Amino acid sequence: MAxxxxxxxxxxxxxxxxDNHLHDQNMKSLSNIKINGASPRSAGKADMLSQKIxxxxxxxxxxxxxxxxxxxxxxxxxxxxxxxxxxFRQGLIIEGGVxxxxxxxxxxxxxxxxxxxxxxxxxxxxxxTALNHVWMSGLxxxxxxxxxxxxxxxxxxxxxxxxxxxxxxxxxxEIVEIDTWVGASGKNGMRRDWLIRSxxxxxxxxxxxxxxxxxxxxxxxxxxxxxxxxxEISPWHIEKHAIKEDVPEKIVKLDDKxxxxxxDLKTIPDHILExxxxxxxxxxxxxxxxxxxxxxxLCHPDEDEILNNKAVNEDINDITIMNGFSLAAEIxxxxxxxxxxxxxxxxxxHLLQTKAEPxxxxxxxxxxxxxxxxxxxxxxx
Amino acid sequence: MAxxxxxxxxxxxxxxxxDNHLHDQNMKSLSNIKINGASPRSAGKADMLSQKIxxxxxxxxxxxxxxxxxxxxxxxxxxxxxxxxxxFRQGLIIEGGVxxxxxxxxxxxxxxxxxxxxxxxxxxxxxxTALNHVWMSGLxxxxxxxxxxxxxxxxxxxxxxxxxxxxxxxxxxEIVEIDTWVGASGKNGMRRDWLIRSxxxxxxxxxxxxxxxxxxxxxxxxxxxxxxxxxEISPWHIEKHAIKEDVPEKIVKLDDKxxxxxxDLKTIPDHILExxxxxxxxxxxxxxxxxxxxxxxLCHPDEDEILNNKAVNEDINDITIMNGFSLAAEIxxxxxxxxxxxxxxxxxxHLLQTKAEPxxxxxxxxxxxxxxxxxxxxxxx
Numbered sequence: 001m002a003x004x005x006x007x008x009x010x011x012x013x014x015x016x017x018x019d020n021h022l023h024d025q026n027m028k029s030l031s032n033i034k035i036n037g038a039s040p041r042s043a044g045k046a047d048m049l050s051q052k053i054x055x056x057x058x059x060x061x062x063x064x065x066x067x068x069x070x071x072x073x074x075x076x077x078x079x080x081x082x083x084x085x086x087x088f089r090q091g092l093i094i095e096g097g098v099x100x101x102x103x104x105x106x107x108x109x110x111x112x113x114x115x116x117x118x119x120x121x122x123x124x125x126x127x128x129t130a131l132n133h134v135w136m137s138g139l140x141x142x143x144x145x146x147x148x149x150x151x152x153x154x155x156x157x158x159x160x161x162x163x164x165x166x167x168x169x170x171x172x173x174e175i176v177e178i179d180t181w182v183g184a185s186g187k188n189g190m191r192r193d194w195l196i197r198s199x200x201x202x203x204x205x206x207x208x209x210x211x212x213x214x215x216x217x218x219x220x221x222x223x224x225x226x227x228x229x230x231x232e233i234s235p236w237h238i239e240k241h242a243i244k245e246d247v248p249e250k251i252v253k254l255d256d257k258x259x260x261x262x263x264d265l266k267t268i269p270d271h272i273l274e275x276x277x278x279x280x281x282x283x284x285x286x287x288x289x290x291x292x293x294x295x296x297x298l299c300h301p302d303e304d305e306i307l308n309n310k311a312v313n314e315d316i317n318d319i320t321i322m323n324g325f326s327l328a329a330e331i332x333x334x335x336x337x338x339x340x341x342x343x344x345x346x347x348x349x350h351l352l353q354t355k356a357e358p359x360x361x362x363x364x365x366x367x368x369x370x371x372x373x374x375x376x377x378x379x380x381x
Numbered sequence: 382m383a384x385x386x387x388x389x390x391x392x393x394x395x396x397x398x399x400d401n402h403l404h405d406q407n408m409k410s411l412s413n414i415k416i417n418g419a420s421p422r423s424a425g426k427a428d429m430l431s432q433k434i435x436x437x438x439x440x441x442x443x444x445x446x447x448x449x450x451x452x453x454x455x456x457x458x459x460x461x462x463x464x465x466x467x468x469f470r471q472g473l474i475i476e477g478g479v480x481x482x483x484x485x486x487x488x489x490x491x492x493x494x495x496x497x498x499x500x501x502x503x504x505x506x507x508x509x510t511a512l513n514h515v516w517m518s519g520l521x522x523x524x525x526x527x528x529x530x531x532x533x534x535x536x537x538x539x540x541x542x543x544x545x546x547x548x549x550x551x552x553x554x555e556i557v558e559i560d561t562w563v564g565a566s567g568k569n570g571m572r573r574d575w576l577i578r579s580x581x582x583x584x585x586x587x588x589x590x591x592x593x594x595x596x597x598x599x600x601x602x603x604x605x606x607x608x609x610x611x612x613e614i615s616p617w618h619i620e621k622h623a624i625k626e627d628v629p630e631k632i633v634k635l636d637d638k639x640x641x642x643x644x645d646l647k648t649i650p651d652h653i654l655e656x657x658x659x660x661x662x663x664x665x666x667x668x669x670x671x672x673x674x675x676x677x678x679l680c681h682p683d684e685d686e687i688l689n690n691k692a693v694n695e696d697i698n699d700i701t702i703m704n705g706f707s708l709a710a711e712i713x714x715x716x717x718x719x720x721x722x723x724x725x726x727x728x729x730x731h732l733l734q735t736k737a738e739p740x741x742x743x744x745x746x747x748x749x750x751x752x753x754x755x756x757x758x759x760x761x762x
Contacts, residue, residue: 072496075581076554088471088486088556105469108512108525109505115453124490131489135554144489173457173516175469200456 082138089132098236099181100133103199106170114373116169119278123164126194126208129178139232149229154217160189161211163243163282168198168205175199183237185211188224190233193242207242220288251284251365254351258298267299267350268368276370279345284365287354294355295363302347345369463519470513479617480562481514484580487551495754497550500659504545507575507589510559520613530610535598541570542592544624544663549579549586556580564618566592569605571614574623588623601669632665632746635732639679648680648731649749657751660726665746668735675736676744683728726750 084093090103110121134140134147141151150156170176177197185191189211196206214223225233260267289295350366465474471484491502515521515528522532531537551557558578566572570592577587595604606614641648670676731747 071582072552075552075579077556077581078554088484090469090471103469107505107509109508124488127490128488171453171456173459175458198456200458201452 078140079135079138083136086132086136089135091129091132091136093136094179095181095238095240098238099179100129100136101177101179102129102132103175103177104128106172106174106176108172111172115172116277117171119164119166119281122166122170122196122206125178125196126164126180129180129194130192133180133182137236147229147232149226149232150214153223153226153229155214155223155226155229156217157190157212158215158222159210159285160213161248161282161284162208163210163248163280164206164208165243165280166206166278168203169277170196170198170205176205181236181238181240182233183239183241184234188222189213191241193240195242209241209243249282249367251282251367252349253362253365254298254300254349256298258300258351260297260299262297262299263294263355265295265297265352267297268348268370272346272370275373276346277373278368279371280367280369282367286362286364289352289354289363296353296355296360298351298353300349302349345371459521460516460519464517467513467517470516472510472513472517474517475560476562476619476621479619480560481510481517482558482560483510483513484556484558485509487553487555487557489553492553496553497658498552500545500547500662503547503551503577503587506559506577507545507561510561510575511573514561514563518617528610528613530607530613531595534604534607534610536595536604536607536610537598538571538593539596539603540591540666541594542629542663542665543589544591544629544661545587545589546624546661547587547659549584550658551577551579551586557586562617562619562621563614564620564622565615569603570594574621576623590622590624630663630748632663632748633730634743634746635679635681635730637679639681639732641678641680643678643680644675644736646676646678646733648678649729649751653727653751656754657727658754659749660752661748661750663748667743667745670733670735670744677734677736677741679732679734681730683730726752 082093084097085091092101093099094101104125106117106121110117110124112118131140131145134145139147141148143151143156146156175198177199179195179197181193183191183193190213192210192212194206194208195204196208197204214225214229215221216223260269346369348368348370350364350368352363352366353360354363463474465478466472473482474480475482485506487498487502491498491505493499512521512526515526520528522529524532524537527537556579558580560576560578562574564572564574571594573591573593575587575589576585577589578585595606595610596602597604641650727750729749729751731745731749733744733747734741735744
């Protein structure tokens with residue numbers, strides 16, 4: 001759980017990233033990791049809309065017809081034609097032929113000691129389903145999620161915004177269905193959304209939305225979407241939003257007056273991590289970050305938490321704290337839970353920046369919301 | 382790749398562990414993480430042998446008959462009876478009813494920039510298949526892999542030895558079959574083995590074996606296997622070894638004369654990580670390690686690497702290095718590959734210890750072997 005907000009590191013690939021690859025350092029940029037490099041879109045073929053959902057297809061993906069298949073191609077079997085079903089990925093094309101649904105079992109190493117999936121695991125599964133959506137489309141090129149048209153234009157996808165809401169964390173062994181689809185975002189962006197559903201209960205456990213733009217792989221400058229790429233992608237667009245929001249919340253830029261400033265990637269105070277779980281995270285990416293960059297994490301609570309902490313600090317023994325609720329009353333309302341819901345989640349603003357001369361440069365701005373944890377069953381080991 | 386040998390951290394849960402849970406610190410011991418807490422065994426039912434392999438079973442696991450199922454139980458659906466097939470886990474009971482095979486697709490986030498699975502991902506999949514083996518057995522209790530009998534006796538599994546050989550790393554999108562089974566190891570231990578096979582080529586990609594013993598959850602002392610637990614487990618034992626080895630190699634204990642000494646968990650020099658990949662790792666666990674322990678990593682190369690490095694350091698411009706091969710000759714032999722094979726892999730001895738007064742205590746001893754990397758396709762992002 002301490003890794004909760006440090007999760008964005010997975011996106012920006014800074015020096016403290018645990019997957020500190022030693023290869024081409026340029027590859028370790030904004031576009032190469034996790035959700036990021038993760039094929040954020042889906043590509044369409046001209047005949048795609050004429051295909052019926054649920055129609056049976058061969059379970060073995062059609063691979064390239066070139067006789068000189070490499071050993072990698074034989075082992076990978078990237079489809080060159082649209083697939084409607086993949087029994088190994090447990091994936092299925094839905095939504096009139098343009099959406100994708102994958103059934104996954106929450107694995108033992110994807111959960112924390114309370115048996116619920118970590119946010120990192122959820123983000124991994126979002127990436128995986130996005131990439132498999134493209135995999136099924138038949139337009140996946142040799143790169144990590146780029147279409148054939150993008151490869152010809154030397155373009156890669158980079159994420160500019162990512163928002164995840166988790167109402168309830170999936171638990172170890174739970175079977176979940178993840179739906180994902182894409183749509184337009186302005187003139188040169190693409191939106192990718194996800195819904196995570198418990199198969200046993202039918203409940204929506206989480207929702208996510210993201211915005212992706214294209215970047216030239218060499219110049220690292222953002223690019224318009226070339227027409228040939230638009231032609232690949234746009235047939236897959238649908239107008240449906242996983243998260244309803246009229247205007248995306250603006251994230252203010254923190255400065256050195258932020259309450260918590262750390263020279264690593266953990267910013268949320270331990271006492272919050274112990275008692276709360278992340279219910280929402282929004283990240284706005286501003287700049288690439290390299291493996292040798294020195295980073296600094298800033299974090300500032302919304303007014304609520306400041307008031308609470310002030311009260312706690314002023315008189316830790318005074319049980320009349322927490323916005324006027326007495327602690328005893330809170331406990332009577334069910335382990336402080338009701339009281340917590342009444343107050344709403346704790347909210348924080350975040351900034352990850354490079355520490356550099358002549359000035360620091362922002363990498364990513366963030367907002368998080370934290371709900372009080374429900375009592376959970378710990379592993380009995 | 383820099384995380385390659387730091388991988389053992391996943392087992393021993395020291396302070397630099399990225400899943401630094403804030404809950405019960407005691408739970409973060411040797412037995413709670415990765416392979417470790419990971420249900421290292423399989424439990425049998427009396428009627429198990431009478432069941433036929435491949436016989437159809439219901440695809441929905443039979444859950445406990447108790448009417449008052451908790452929300453967790455409804456979502457988890459842990460079977461109370463042996464299952465022969467699990468379509469969601471893509472698992473199947475094999476080997477006369479006592480082994481387990483699971484088909485998995487290597488996911489996008491499980492690979493490094495060369496598109497091959499990381500060792501960490503492989504270890505995760507070994508854990509997952511081991512746990513799912515127990516899951517299918519119908520004897521999985523509420524804990525993280527313990528049988529009902531173990532729960533009654535307050536026992537957990539701890540790993541004492543783990544050995545993994547990787548001949549070829551699975552690649553992104555590759556469908557692999559992982560077989561796992563258990564056997565006896567001495568009087569009070571259990572052996573668990575694995576085979577990893579490429580479905581496309583039928584080749585064995587990797588092999589692993591491990592030894593597990595029981596520990597009292599409260600006292601943290603090793604325990605004999607109680608009769609009721611032996612009765613659960615022993616029907617699942619088979620005599621088959623994934624790795625042929627007459628006598629396990631003894632790992633010497635390093636001291637402060639080791640060539641590399643680090644106050645974190647990375648011990649392999651960067652230039653080796655860049656040019657080589659781990660082909661074998663053996664770990665011997667000696668002691669639990671807590672989240673607040675300060676650790677130190679020691680590493681010492683076998684004689685070969687010392688000779689090579691000495692040559693490189695003495696004259697970096699002299700192309701006649703590497704055990705007498707000239708660099709040009711090496712390149713002609715196929716990117717230095719042939720030369721590398723002729724020399725055999727580089728080998729290292731490792732020690733992870735707590736730094737403490739009055740004396741350091743060893744946590745885990747290790748041996749690794751590193752083969753020169755084959756030329757690989759990097760992501761084009």
